[in-house]
Amino acid sequence: MGDNCKDILNKCSRCGGCQAHCPLYSETGRESFVARGKIELLENLQSGNLDWNDSLAEIFSTCLLCGSCTENCPNGVRADKLIMSARKDLVTARGLPIIKRNIFQHLLKYNGRLNKAGRLLSVYQKSGLQKLMRASGILNMLPLDLGKKESLLPQIVSKSFRENLPGLNKLSNPRFKVAYFTGCVTNLVKPQVGYSLLKVLGANNVEVVIPEQFCCGIPAIASGDIETGRFLAEENIKQFVNLEVDYVIMDCATCLSTWLKYPELFANKEAFDLAKKVIDINRFLVEILDIKIFSKELGIKVTYHDPCHLKRTPSGRSSPRELLKRLSPSYEFEEMEVSDRCCGSAGSFNLTHYDLSQNVAQHKVKAILKSQANVVASSCPSCIMQLEHSLKKKNLDTPVKHTIELVADCHQ
Amino acid sequence: MNEHIIKKLQNIVGKQYVITKAEEMICYSYDGTFQRGLPAGVVFPATTREVAEIIGLANTEKIPVFPRGSGTGLSGGSIPQNGGLVLVLNRMNKIKEISKEDLLAVVEPGVITGDLHQAVENIGLFYPPDPASLKTCTMGGNIAENAGGPRAFKYGVTSDYVLGLEVITPTGEIMRTGGRTVKNVTGYDLKRLMTGSEGTLGVVTEITVRLVPKPKDKKTALVIFDSLDSAASTVAAIVTEGVIPATLELMDKLTIQCVEKNARLGLPLDAEAILLMEVDGSTVQVNEDIGIIEDICKRNKCRKIEIASTLEDREKLWKARRAVSSAIVQLKPTKISEDATVPRSKIPEMVRRLQEISKKYNIHLPVFGHAGDGNLHPNIIADKSDPEEMERVEKAVGEIFKAALDLGGTLSGEHGIGVMKKPYLKWEMGEVGLSYLKAIKNAVDPNNILNPGKIF
Numbered sequence A: 001m002g003d004n005c006k007d008i009l010n011k012c013s014r015c016g017g018c019q020a021h022c023p024l025y026s027e028t029g030r031e032s033f034v035a036r037g038k039i040e041l042l043e044n045l046q047s048g049n050l051d052w053n054d055s056l057a058e059i060f061s062t063c064l065l066c067g068s069c070t071e072n073c074p075n076g077v078r079a080d081k082l083i084m085s086a087r088k089d090l091v092t093a094r095g096l097p098i099i100k101r102n103i104f105q106h107l108l109k110y111n112g113r114l115n116k117a118g119r120l121l122s123v124y125q126k127s128g129l130q131k132l133m134r135a136s137g138i139l140n141m142l143p144l145d146l147g148k149k150e151s152l153l154p155q156i157v158s159k160s161f162r163e164n165l166p167g168l169n170k171l172s173n174p175r176f177k178v179a180y181f182t183g184c185v186t187n188l189v190k191p192q193v194g195y196s197l198l199k200v201l202g203a204n205n206v207e208v209v210i211p212e213q214f215c216c217g218i219p220a221i222a223s224g225d226i227e228t229g230r231f232l233a234e235e236n237i238k239q240f241v242n243l244e245v246d247y248v249i250m251d252c253a254t255c256l257s258t259w260l261k262y263p264e265l266f267a268n269k270e271a272f273d274l275a276k277k278v279i280d281i282n283r284f285l286v287e288i289l290d291i292k293i294f295s296k297e298l299g300i301k302v303t304y305h306d307p308c309h310l311k312r313t314p315s316g317r318s319s320p321r322e323l324l325k326r327l328s329p330s331y332e333f334e335e336m337e338v339s340d341r342c343c344g345s346a347g348s349f350n351l352t353h354y355d356l357s358q359n360v361a362q363h364k365v366k367a368i369l370k371s372q373a374n375v376v377a378s379s380c381p382s383c384i385m386q387l388e389h390s391l392k393k394k395n396l397d398t399p400v401k402h403t404i405e406l407v408a409d410c411h412q
Numbered sequence B: 001m002n003e004h005i006i007k008k009l010q011n012i013v014g015k016q017y018v019i020t021k022a023e024e025m026i027c028y029s030y031d032g033t034f035q036r037g038l039p040a041g042v043v044f045p046a047t048t049r050e051v052a053e054i055i056g057l058a059n060t061e062k063i064p065v066f067p068r069g070s071g072t073g074l075s076g077g078s079i080p081q082n083g084g085l086v087l088v089l090n091r092m093n094k095i096k097e098i099s100k101e102d103l104l105a106v107v108e109p110g111v112i113t114g115d116l117h118q119a120v121e122n123i124g125l126f127y128p129p130d131p132a133s134l135k136t137c138t139m140g141g142n143i144a145e146n147a148g149g150p151r152a153f154k155y156g157v158t159s160d161y162v163l164g165l166e167v168i169t170p171t172g173e174i175m176r177t178g179g180r181t182v183k184n185v186t187g188y189d190l191k192r193l194m195t196g197s198e199g200t201l202g203v204v205t206e207i208t209v210r211l212v213p214k215p216k217d218k219k220t221a222l223v224i225f226d227s228l229d230s231a232a233s234t235v236a237a238i239v240t241e242g243v244i245p246a247t248l249e250l251m252d253k254l255t256i257q258c259v260e261k262n263a264r265l266g267l268p269l270d271a272e273a274i275l276l277m278e279v280d281g282s283t284v285q286v287n288e289d290i291g292i293i294e295d296i297c298k299r300n301k302c303r304k305i306e307i308a309s310t311l312e313d314r315e316k317l318w319k320a321r322r323a324v325s326s327a328i329v330q331l332k333p334t335k336i337s338e339d340a341t342v343p344r345s346k347i348p349e350m351v352r353r354l355q356e357i358s359k360k361y362n363i364h365l366p367v368f369g370h371a372g373d374g375n376l377h378p379n380i381i382a383d384k385s386d387p388e389e390m391e392r393v394e395k396a397v398g399e400i401f402k403a404a405l406d407l408g409g410t411l412s413g414e415h416g417i418g419v420m421k422k423p424y425l426k427w428e429m430g431e432v433g434l435s436y437l438k439a440i441k442n443a444v445d446p447n448n449i450l451n452p453g454k455i456f
């Protein structure tokens, strides 16, 4: 653990304030699930009272990294950062769990090879994913019955979004030139988000280039495998740094927040320069383009879920809402209760801790129902997948869409 | 802990509600202080009956039991001493009843205080006790510590609202005391004895509290003073002229500087004191009160007064007060919250003594607290990893207590004695008082099962 983390650790007064904000504490009522308990354990690890073991590995894997504790801590303790760093220490001390090692090494390997071949991540394509899952015994290791596992596995499209597209939509006299980082979920599971984004930007005279790119690295980083994370970050920086663009656009809140952390992984000029250009699509449309949307009167009631990774970035709460309001009278925005509460998806957390994750999501389902919305909007493809699953589980067919999909609908 | 006892506990509450793994138990070794103590087991009962069975078992087997709500205590009250069983009451978190007619609420001990506030305010009622930890702490913990809060000046503390309790005695029997009436003089007032007993005389399993109608209106004033004395004479004048603000918070110079440095709210760095006051009641009353306050502040040569009515504007004024906690720990990481309390008239003298103590021991000692009730909350800001400094801190704490007692005050206004203030109890209570306390404890808890090692 670095000095920086020790300082953060020292600041925690054990006031317990985080209990009121931690979605996992509110489900379980157990101290080991909340920041305060984990910080006490870290102090015990630090002083040599404890060594990393299975129980600690499980405790530290049980956190959504939603940052709610950090945002509300009266002492400014960045608990999510500490937990992330603890996972790194855990990996150093004990290596990655087999399940994750398999996934990340495939990520790395295939990325590297496919990079040359000019195609990406075939490992995540239908046959590849299944093969990987089977070969690595991952499915057997998850504490779920087979039906649940299958229903949670993302439905991978047969041809990825990026494969289907030319790398550039050249415009003669564009207002802006942007690069688009698609993220894995848009690329492989939700290509309609990508098409919507291109449609809206094209209609608004923005030139888009889609360079070669890799997974942003968050699955590895969040699991403590910083090395893989760095590798992926470095490759991404290489691909984007020399592009002559005004902005780097993201539709995935999680990728966005990872890119914003690249300078923490590499304190070099490239990482800093790029982090300055990175912008969420909602904010780009509202603040940069100041988009006007002329829509017809449909009066579809839409509510919004704040992705944890977007709400704490600049304008991360306001711009998606502003965007939705500009869709009136096609869509009428209605704030739901607990709109900024974590949906419980948190990367692979919904696979490794299925029941807990679903319990967290049920608060959202209730709020969505209460809002009587016809459609739920959000700005992170992972949150969208989680909400879709949890709604379906309650036999509800309320669609969950990316804000950009709704904007695209209003562009005829 | 012995296998067969663990089995029995599991039989009472269910297997998943007993913790014996070392790593998970470490998470029950602390509260809001820097005290620590490891349990030998942690158990989470869901009903009164389960609590009674656990205590019965503990009494037979002579296992100490340490009740715990949310573990936000500031005197080490819930911390285990040499093993024993931590009894966490947060699964018992139902609000059982809110009666508009009888103006009362019946709750289980694990209900979060802030949740009760919301539930009663939704229907136009009001539960005044408002410890700053209200989003986290439990009603059971509030009863056990007799918690207060900023509103105590006008509305009183927890014990002023307790109508009735259901308690598991240290030998595992179920007892009810008090009831649903404001008047009740049948027998000793055991509910009062239980309130503030810090989990040493019984485990509270059901609480009936009195409610009042929710005040219709509120106004807030933030007033800046060039001298501590004029702030103090303002407080005195407000009280003598018959205005009782719902809150009357004082921030001293060091606190103001910390807040301004961190939160940049435009507070003047050279001011000696800030008073934050809130009046509530009917609109007519609120307007009249705030007028009187404004007048008094001006007469006492305040530098500046800001008054806010809307929720939004009031929140702006509160920002300074809410920023205190995080601001002062930027000085150094360890915060030791004291709550020695003095009679209102002695506030200026107490603040002066605190400043002397701060100088003498070379420690940071920002003062911000409830000026209305003399509960000043001197906070020592130190670094617990510096043993030399912590030694000075300990001496300073002793002197703070002495100063408070000298001025006719008390060791603790609201946090309780726990383990932190044990050594000083005799100063305030004397030998006779102390043996009286012990006699009561021995009589009801002959095996010293419930929260041993606390208070005395």
Ligand SMILES: Cc1cc2nc3c(=O)[nH]c(=O)nc-3n(C[C@H](O)[C@H](O)[C@H](O)COP(=O)(O)OP(=O)(O)OC[C@H]3O[C@@H](n4cnc5c(N)ncnc54)[C@H](O)[C@@H]3O)c2cc1C
Binding pocket: A014, A015, A016, B031, B032, B066, B067, B068, B069, B070, B071, B072, B073, B074, B076, B077, B078, B089, B109, B130, B131, B132, B133, B136, B137, B138, B139, B140, B141, B142, B143, B144, B145, B146, B147, B148, B149, B150, B198, B199, B200, B202, B203, B204, B205, B414, B415, B451
């Ligand atoms: C940031 C912060 C601000 C605070 N502000 C205030 C304030 O303004 N005013 C104030 O008064 N206090 C304040 N406190 C102190 C603390 O929150 C209160 O003492 C509160 O009442 C403790 O509640 P808890 O549920 O956390 O109890 P715990 O800390 O878990 O326990 C406290 C004591 O109560 C006993 N106990 C708990 N539940 C039961 C039960 N059901 N039956 C019997 N005994 C029980 C425990 O054994 C222990 O002795 C503050 C604390 C923090 C960290």
Ligand code: SF4
Binding pocket: A011, A012, A013, A014, A015, A016, A017, A018, A019, A035, A036, A039, A069, A072, A073, A074, A075, A076, A077, A079
């Ligand atoms: S992390 Fe922050 S909120 Fe949680 S116990 Fe520590 S200081 Fe309090």
Ligand code: SF4
Binding pocket: A021, A022, A023, A024, A025, A033, A034, A035, A062, A063, A064, A065, A066, A067, A068, A069, A070, A079, A080
């Ligand atoms: S990051 Fe979220 S889940 Fe993790 S401890 Fe903080 S509030 Fe809880």
